[in-house]
Amino acid sequence: MAIIEAIRLRKVFRSPEREPGLRGAAKALFTRRYTEKVAVDDISFALEPGELVGYIGPNGAGKSTTIKMLTGILVPSGGTLHVAGIVPHERRMDNAANIGAVFGQRSQLYWDLPLRESFELLRAIYDVPRERYERNMRQFAEMLDLEEFLATPVRQLSLGERMRGDFAAAMLHDPPIVYLDEPTIGLDVVAKEAIREFIAEINRERGTTVILTTHDLADVERLARRIILIDDGRVIYDGGLERLREEYGTHRTLVVTLAESCERFDVPAEVVGREGNVVRLRFNRHAITAEALIRRVTEQCTISDVTIIEPDIESIVRRIYLEGYHDGAAGTPS
Amino acid sequence: MIAARRVPKPFRLEPYVAFASRAMAREATYRFDVFTSIASVLVRVYLLRMVWIALYARNAAPKELPLHAIITYSTVALLMGLVMDIDQTRSLHDRLHDGSIASDFMKPIVVPLYFFADGTGEVLFHALLIVPSLGLALFLVHIDVPDAATLGAFALSFLLGYFVGFFINFILNCTAFWTLEISAVQMIVTWVSDLLGGELVPLVFFPLALQKVVVVLPFAAMFSTPLLIYTGVIPRAGWPGALAVQAAWVVLLGGISALLWRAGTKRIVVQGG
Numbered sequence: 001m002a003i004i005e006a007i008r009l010r011k012v013f014r015s016p017e018r019e020p021g022l023r024g025a026a027k028a029l030f031t032r033r034y035t036e037k038v039a040v041d042d043i044s045f046a047l048e049p050g051e052l053v054g055y056i057g058p059n060g061a062g063k064s065t066t067i068k069m070l071t072g073i074l075v076p077s078g079g080t081l082h083v084a085g086i087v088p089h090e091r092r093m094d095n096a097a098n099i100g101a102v103f104g105q106r107s108q109l110y111w112d113l114p115l116r117e118s119f120e121l122l123r124a125i126y127d128v129p130r131e132r133y134e135r136n137m138r139q140f141a142e143m144l145d146l147e148e149f150l151a152t153p154v155r156q157l158s159l160g161e162r163m164r165g166d167f168a169a170a171m172l173h174d175p176p177i178v179y180l181d182e183p184t185i186g187l188d189v190v191a192k193e194a195i196r197e198f199i200a201e202i203n204r205e206r207g208t209t210v211i212l213t214t215h216d217l218a219d220v221e222r223l224a225r226r227i228i229l230i231d232d233g234r235v236i237y238d239g240g241l242e243r244l245r246e247e248y249g250t251h252r253t254l255v256v257t258l259a260e261s262c263e264r265f266d267v268p269a270e271v272v273g274r275e276g277n278v279v280r281l282r283f284n285r286h287a288i289t290a291e292a293l294i295r296r297v298t299e300q301c302t303i304s305d306v307t308i309i310e311p312d313i314e315s316i317v318r319r320i321y322l323e324g325y326h327d328g329a330a331g332t333p334s
Numbered sequence: 335m336i337a338a339r340r341v342p343k344p345f346r347l348e349p350y351v352a353f354a355s356r357a358m359a360r361e362a363t364y365r366f367d368v369f370t371s372i373a374s375v376l377v378r379v380y381l382l383r384m385v386w387i388a389l390y391a392r393n394a395a396p397k398e399l400p401l402h403a404i405i406t407y408s409t410v411a412l413l414m415g416l417v418m419d420i421d422q423t424r425s426l427h428d429r430l431h432d433g434s435i436a437s438d439f440m441k442p443i444v445v446p447l448y449f450f451a452d453g454t455g456e457v458l459f460h461a462l463l464i465v466p467s468l469g470l471a472l473f474l475v476h477i478d479v480p481d482a483a484t485l486g487a488f489a490l491s492f493l494l495g496y497f498v499g500f501f502i503n504f505i506l507n508c509t510a511f512w513t514l515e516i517s518a519v520q521m522i523v524t525w526v527s528d529l530l531g532g533e534l535v536p537l538v539f540f541p542l543a544l545q546k547v548v549v550v551l552p553f554a555a556m557f558s559t560p561l562l563i564y565t566g567v568i569p570r571a572g573w574p575g576a577l578a579v580q581a582a583w584v585v586l587l588g589g590i591s592a593l594l595w596r597a598g599t600k601r602i603v604v605q606g607g
Contacts, residue, residue, distance in 0.1 A: 073439045073602070096442040108437040112360050124352035125441055 002046040003084055003177065003209050004070070010078035010233075011040040011065050039065040041233030043079075049176065050207040052199075054220035054227040054241075058321055062233040063213045067179050070211070071099060084176060097126065100170035104182035107166055109154045115165045116150040119172060126173035133172065140168040143198055160191035167198055177209045178202075184216055196222050217314040229320060236325040241313060248319060249311035254281045254293055262301030269293055349443055350451035357455025371460075372467050375412050379471045382408040399536060403565045406477040410564055411533050411557055413468055414492065417461050418499050418533075418556060421520075422453025427507040435602075446595055453500065480564060487573050491560035494580035498555045501587035502527070508591065511598030526551075532558030538567070552587060555580045 014034045040062040047053060057063050068074040069081060072088030072095045081088060088095040101108070109118045123133045141147050144164040149157060157165065163183065170178055180199065184192045200223055202208045212224060220227055220241070227244065229237040237244060254269065258277040265271060265279070268288050273280035283293055290308050297303060362368075383405050390401045399407065426449045429435040438445050471477075480488070506520050528534060530544075531553035537545055548554050559576050562568040568576050 071440050073436055092439065093442045096440055101440055106434060106437065110356065112363065113356065117356065121352050121356055125349045125443055127346060127348070
C-alpha cells in the first residue's frame with residue numbers, strides 16, 4: 001500500500017500580467033490579463049512506507065511546488081494526490097500531523113526563543129504525549145549533540161547547530177513522512193555527514209518515509225536507493241540509482257601512471273588529461289572493457305599504476321538534463 | 335491506501351495558550367523597551383497636563399469636560415495606549431513578507447488563531463505595564479475614579495475597542511497578501527486614527543462637520559467611547575447604545591478580516607505566492 005500517491009499531478013500558476021513602467025502599472029489597474037506558468041505539468045509516483053527517495057531536478061523544475069502540494073499549502077490544478085490516505089489540501093490540519101519538514105533555507109524554529117522552548121512549543125502544537133516527548137528529546141539530543149546549545153536562543157546558533165535543531169523539531173512528533181528540502185545546503189563536511197547519518201538512522205530505525213530534495217547529489221548517493229528525476233514539471237526518470245548508473249554511466253575514466261615517458265597512445269579511448277606521467281583516458285565501457293583497454297595500453301607502454309574512476313551520479317544527472325532521458329541510452333547493454 | 339480517519343480532530347486550545355505565553359516571554363526579554371515605554375507614558379502624562387491647564391486658563395471650559403475631567407481623560411487615554419498602540423499582528427505581515435508563513439500552514443494549527451494568540455500574549459504583557467505606569471502617574475496628576483458600574487462599563491467598552499483596533503491592524507497586515515509594502519498606508523491610518531480616535535483630543539472639541547465624519551469611521555470606537563464612558567460624558571442611559579455601536583464595528587471589521595484572510599490564503603493556495 002502506497003503511503004504517498006500522486007497521479008497526473010499538475011499545478012498551473014496564474015499571475016496578473018503587467019507591463020513595465022508607470023504606464024504598465026496604470027494599465028494593470030484596468031485590464032486583467034493573466035500569464036499562466038506550468039510549474040508541475042504531469043507528475044505521477046507512488047511511495048511505499050519506509051522508502052527514502054531522492055527528488056531531483058534543476059531549479060524551476062517543479063520540486064518545491066510538488067512539496068507544497070504534498071503539504072497541503074497549494075491546491076493542485078489537476079490530478080490526484082493522497083498522503084497517508086488524506087487529500088492534503090482538503091484536510092490540511094490532519095495532514096500536517098502526519099508530516100515533518102525541514103527546509104535548509106528557512107528555519108521553523110522560533111527565532112527569539114531558546115531552542116528548548118521551541119521544542120516545548122512544538123510539543124503543544126502537535127500534542128505529543130509528555131513521555132514520548134522526553135524520550136524523543138533524549139534520543140535526538142544524543143544523536144545530534146544538541147545538549148550544549150539547548151538553552152541558546154535560536155538567532156545565536158550557527159547554521160550547523162540550527163539545522164540540527166530543525167531536524168529534531170521536524171521529528172519530535174514522530175511523523176511517518178518527512179520532506180527534506182535542501183537539508184545540507186551551506187553546511188561544512190562534518191555537519192553534512194552528521195545530518196546524513198541522522199536521516200539514514202530515522203529512516204532505518206523508525207521506518208520514516210523520506211522525500212529528499214537536494215542539489216547536492218552526494219546526499220542522494222549516500223542515502224537514497226531510488227531517485228525521481230524531474231524536469232519541466234515532468235518525471236523523466238523514476239527508479240534505482242544503480243539502473244541509472246548502468247544506463248548512463250557508460251563512460252568511465254582510466255587513470256594510468258606510466259613508468260616511463262611514452263608519447264603515442266593508439267587506444268579506442270579519449271585522452272582527457274595528461275599531467276606528467278599520469279594520463280586520463282575516458283572510454284565507453286560498452287565499446288571496450290577496462291581489461292582490454294589496459295591490455296592495449298600495456299602493449300604500447302610500461303605502466304606502474306592504474307585506477308578506474310566510476311561515473312558519479314552528478315555527472316550522470318548533468319548529462320541527462322543536457323541530452324534528455326531515454327531508455328537504454330547506452331545503446332546495447334552488455 | 336491507508337484508510338483515512340474521517341472524524342476531524344477536536345479543537346485543542348493548548349497550542350494557542352502556548353503561543354500567547356511564548357509571546358509574553360518574548361516581550362519580557364526586551365527589558366529596555368519596558369522602561370522606555372513606561373517613562374514615555376509618564377512624560378506625556380505630565381506634558382498633556384501642562385497643555386490642558388494652559389489651554390483651559392485662556393479659554394472657557396466646555397461644561398461636559400471640566401479641567402479635572404480632561405486631565406483624567408488624557409491620562410487614562412495614555413494608559414490605554416500602552417495596549418492599544420501595539421500592532422499585535424505585525425508578525426502576519428512579516429511572515430508573509432519573508433515567506434515563513436508557509437511553515438505556519440504546515441503545522442496542525444488554525445493559522446489566523448495563531449496570529450490572534452501571539453498578538454494577545456504580546457498585548458497582555460504590555461497590559462501588565464499599566465499597573466506600574468498608573469502608580470507612577472498618580473504622583474504627577476490626580477485622576478477621577480468613577481463608581482464601580484461605570485468602571486465595569488468602561489472595561490467592557492475598552493475590550494470592544496481593543497477588538498476594533500485588533501481587526502483594523504489585522505486588515506492592514508492582510509494587505510501584505512497582495513502588496514508587500516504597506517508601511518505608507520499604515521502610517522496614514524495611524525495618523526488618522528490617532529487624530530479621529532480621540533486619543534489625544536476629545537472629539538467634543540472638533541468642529542461639528544468633522545464630528546459627523548468621525549461617526550462613520552471606526553476609530554472613535556477605539557479610544558473615544560471608553561473614555562467618554564469613564565469620564566461620564568456618556569451617561570448611564572447612553573451606555574447600551576454606545577456599546578452596541580462598538581460591537582457593530584467589531585462584527586463588521588471582523589467580517590472584513592475573515593473575507594480578506596480567505597481571499598489572501600486563496601491567492602497563495604491557488605495562484606501561488
